[in-house]
Each structure stands twice: as C-alpha cells, then as structure tokens.
Amino acid sequence: MPFNLHTCPCQITPVSNAISSVLAYQDCCQPYHDDVTRLGGITADTAERLMRTRYSAFVLVKPDYIVKTTLPAQQALLDEKAIETWAKETDWAGLAIVQHVPQLGKRHAQVAFKAYFNTVDGIQAHHELSAFVKVTDKAHHDARWYFLDPTVAMTVTQKQPCICGSGEKFKRCCGSYLI
Numbered sequence: 001m002p003f004n005l006h007t008c009p010c011q012i013t014p015v016s017n018a019i020s021s022v023l024a025y026q027d028c029c030q031p032y033h034d035d036v037t038r039l040g041g042i043t044a045d046t047a048e049r050l051m052r053t054r055y056s057a058f059v060l061v062k063p064d065y066i067v068k069t070t071l072p073a074q075q076a077l078l079d080e081k082a083i084e085t086w087a088k089e090t091d092w093a094g095l096a097i098v099q100h101v102p103q104l105g106k107r108h109a110q111v112a113f114k115a116y117f118n119t120v121d122g123i124q125a126h127h128e129l130s131a132f133v134k135v136t137d138k139a140h141h142d143a144r145w146y147f148l149d150p151t152v153a154m155t156v157t158q159k160q161p162c163i164c165g166s167g168e169k170f171k172r173c174c175g176s177y178l179i
C-alpha cells in the first residue's frame with residue numbers, strides 16, 4: 001500500500017507502476033497552501049509546481065487557493081462558490097503530469113496533465129493543457145507564476161495592453177493562450 005492518508009493528493013497517480021518515494025502533504029503542497037496570502041510566503045518556482053498545488057487544492061477543497069493562483073486580472077471574475085461545489089462533488093482519483101514546457105517565450109509555460117476521478121463507470125481522466133504566466137508582483141516584490149484561465153471571459157481587445165501587466169499587446173502576450 002504505497003499511499004496513506006498523509007500522501008499529498010498531487011502525488012497519487014492511478015496509472016504509475018513505479019512506487020517511488022511519494023511525498024507527504026506537509027512536505028509537498030501544504031506549505032504553498034498555507035502561505036498563499038502571506039507576504040514573502042513560499043511560491044511555486046515552476047508552472048508544474050503551481051499546477052500540482054492547484055490540483056491538491058481542488059482535492060482538499062481550497063477554492064481560495066484556486067482563486068489566488070489565477071491571474072490577478074481574472075480573480076474577480078471567478079465564481080469561488082462554483083469552484084468549491086465542483087471540487088467537493090468530484091471524487092478525485094489522482095494526477096499525472098503528461099508534459100511540462102517550463103518556458104514559452106518570455107514569460108509563459110504550459111503543463112499538460114490528466115486529472116483522474118471516479119465515476120459509476122469507473123475511473124476517468126480529465127485531460128487539460130494549461131497555460132501559466134510569470135508576473136512581476138509589485139506588492140510582493142517578486143515574480144510569481146499564475147494560472148491563465150481560458151474559461152474566464154475577458155473584455156480586453158487584442159490590441160490593448162495585456163492583462164498580466166507585461167506592457168505588451170494582449171494578442172502578443174497572454175491573448176495567444178486564452179483564445
């Protein structure tokens with residue numbers, strides 16, 4: 001039995017045969033979850049790390065973390081209650097990172113993954129290719145990775161400055177990952 005109650009949700013994969021040393025929640029995603037609102041707190045240094053902590057936050061029903069790790073310009077447009085309901089109603093079964101492209105252009109990254117969940121018909125996987133952007137955070141005096149949510153309707157036009165604050169045109173920056 002490789003997993004126990006203390007195994008971090010992001011370390012559980014229903015498809016891997018390799019039983020390597022899985023991390024406990026406290027050694028994996030918990031420090032990120034606990035620190036998300038803290039000034040100078042621990043932040044994900046790669047898009048994959050952020051993606052894992054977001055998956056764990058869904059499993060452990062921490063909608064606040066999901067909101068705070070989405071691009072700041074999109075946060076107010078998220079439905080935290082709906083995220084909470086979806087997280088609760090899903091019977092999560094594991095995560096597999098398919099591919100991590102750590103650097104795309106100047107400030108983006110992509111992570112392809114499968115999030116597994118149990119249904120009456122057995123285990124199923126939700127496949128997703130997620131985009132992330134690294135934003136210089138003036139309030140925290142650092143640069144942080146944020147999830148770009150393609151389901152949030154943005155009112156920005158292609159020629160306007162990007163919503164991530166990079167100073168580039170939207171279409172040349174995050175716009176290419178949000179359409």
Ligand SMILES: [Zn+2]
Nearest residue numbers: 008010028029
């Ligand atoms: Zn984890």
Ligand SMILES: [Zn+2]
Nearest residue numbers: 162164173174
């Ligand atoms: Zn941008």
